[in-house]
Amino acid sequence: MQKIxxxxxxxxxxxxxxxxxxxxxxxxxxxxxxxxxxNGPLPKGTVLVVYFNLNGHDFMALNGGxxxxxxPATSFVVNCGTQEEIDHYxxxxxxxxxxxxxxxxxxxxxxxxxxxxxxxxELMSSKDPAKAQRVINAFLKMxxxxxxxxEEA
Numbered sequence: 164m165q166k167i168x169x170x171x172x173x174x175x176x177x178x179x180x181x182x183x184x185x186x187x188x189x190x191x192x193x194x195x196x197x198x199x200x201x202n203g204p205l206p207k208g209t210v211l212v213v214y215f216n217l218n219g220h221d222f223m224a225l226n227g228g229x230x231x232x233x234x235p236a237t238s239f240v241v242n243c244g245t246q247e248e249i250d251h252y253x254x255x256x257x258x259x260x261x262x263x264x265x266x267x268x269x270x271x272x273x274x275x276x277x278x279x280x281x282x283x284x285e286l287m288s289s290k291d292p293a294k295a296q297r298v299i300n301a302f303l304k305m306x307x308x309x310x311x312x313x314e315e316a
Contacts, residue, residue, distance in 0.1 A: 168221040169239075171274065172231045175205070177224035180272045181213040187255040188217040204228055238267065238275035246310045252278045253307045262306045280310045 173180055178196065185191040195214040199205050205226060213224040243249045256278070259271030266279050283302070289295040297316040302308060 165221050168223060170223040170225055171233075172225050172227045173272065174229045175209070175226050176272070177213050177226045178210045180274075181215045181222070181224045183270075183272075184217055184222070185215055187252065190219065191215065191217045194221075199226075233269075233273035233275065235263070235267065235269065235275040238277050240277040240279055242279055242281045244281050246280075249278055249280060249308055249310065252276070264306060265302055266305065266308045268306075278308065280308050280313065282310070283308070283313065286313055286316075 171177070171180070181193055185193060193213060193215045195212075196210060197212045199207055199209045199211045201207055203209070203211065205211075205228065210226050212226075215222050215224065241252050243252065253268065256270045256276050257268050260269050262268055263275075266277050267275060268278065269275050283298075286298045287295050289298070294316070298313055301313055301316040305312070
């Protein structure tokens with residue numbers, strides 16, 4: 164287990180969300196599920212925590228009740244090497260969610276994701292400041308990133 168990993172707070176659908184995320188990312192799996200006992204805020208036998216791994220990264224999903232909600236202030240960046248990868252993650256994570264600008268989306272559970280081409284940092288760090296600005300101007304107009312358009316900018 165990695166030393167630091169995110170804990171995602173859900174109302175009551177942590178297991179459903181974890182199963183969804185595992186279905187989206189290759190090489191992913193549920194690693195453990197714990198349940199509430201007699202003294203929890205939710206009924207005995209309700210899922211308390213789901214531990215899962217997304218492509219080598221550990222996560223925890225907690226059913227904690229309606230006290231807290233997700234916000235775009237915290238998001239997960241998915242670096243993609245190809246347009247096909249961008250299209251895959253965008254399409255899958257967007258199911259039931261909503262598009263945002265600049266490669267951001269919010270999934271059906273309210274979790275924010277950034278689906279980003281791996282080359283974006285390189286394009287934005289061009290030694291030619293005009294080119295870097297053209298790349299920034301191009302992606303500011305996008306919802307889902309288009310690698311070809313960014314490279315042509």
